[in-house]
Amino acid sequence: MNKIQLAVISWLALSLPCALLGDEAADKPQLVTSPVSGPSDSHSGKPALDFKAGSELWLEGNSPVTRFYFTATQVTATSEVDKSGLKDKSLLSVILHKAVHNLTVTVPVEGLKSGTAGMEKDAYDSMKAKDFPDIVFKLNDYVIRPYPGDENTYAVIAQGKMKISGQERDIVLNATLVNGTEGLTLYGNQDILQRDYGITPHSVAGMPLIGVDNKIVVHYVVKLGLLSKED
Numbered sequence: 001m002n003k004i005q006l007a008v009i010s011w012l013a014l015s016l017p018c019a020l021l022g023d024e025a026a027d028k029p030q031l032v033t034s035p036v037s038g039p040s041d042s043h044s045g046k047p048a049l050d051f052k053a054g055s056e057l058w059l060e061g062n063s064p065v066t067r068f069y070f071t072a073t074q075v076t077a078t079s080e081v082d083k084s085g086l087k088d089k090s091l092l093s094v095i096l097h098k099a100v101h102n103l104t105v106t107v108p109v110e111g112l113k114s115g116t117a118g119m120e121k122d123a124y125d126s127m128k129a130k131d132f133p134d135i136v137f138k139l140n141d142y143v144i145r146p147y148p149g150d151e152n153t154y155a156v157i158a159q160g161k162m163k164i165s166g167q168e169r170d171i172v173l174n175a176t177l178v179n180g181t182e183g184l185t186l187y188g189n190q191d192i193l194q195r196d197y198g199i200t201p202h203s204v205a206g207m208p209l210i211g212v213d214n215k216i217v218v219h220y221v222v223k224l225g226l227l228s229k230e231d
Helices: 003-019 091-096 117-126
Strands: 048-051 056-062 067-072 074-081 100-108 134-147 150-164 167-180 183-193 207-211 215-227
Antiparallel strands (some): 056 067, 134 150, 150 167, 167 183
């Protein structure tokens, strides 16, 4: 082993603990705070979908030396729900009859937290957060079908537009909707390629020569409610 190889190994040994998010980082996301759902508001006087407390959204990425996570601490949703003509006005019925319109989900970039200030700053800079402060998803249409043999679980395919760093792309989300004892929960994950949105993947905190992978995985667990203007 020559001196250069020894120096690189020594540098990695000293730097790696600074980049890791704790001993459990390889097993589960380190949630800095629970995501806060802003008030859903349709601006039309109609009811709207509500992202209830306990909803979660986090990003997972990889690098040559570690996995890392960013947790969304702010998520807001606006929509319109048209229950006219529905005999069953429950939230499940509303979704099954495709009575949800103009759904827009907004995630502030600087509300994404990793627990590592250096990594957060690099990520915000890469995503041009000062010029484009929000990640925005707009729903165009969706298809929902029950799972065979399970009347409480549904497959959802949602088509829409995703805007990140000022770049908007078509996107298709594959999710699962579960009607459980505590209400409706929508969950799934989605691969995002940073370069598709003009983002140059940032470096690992404390390791400027080591970049993260192009692919980021977005995970979400959304507890759905119905915000009624009559309430």
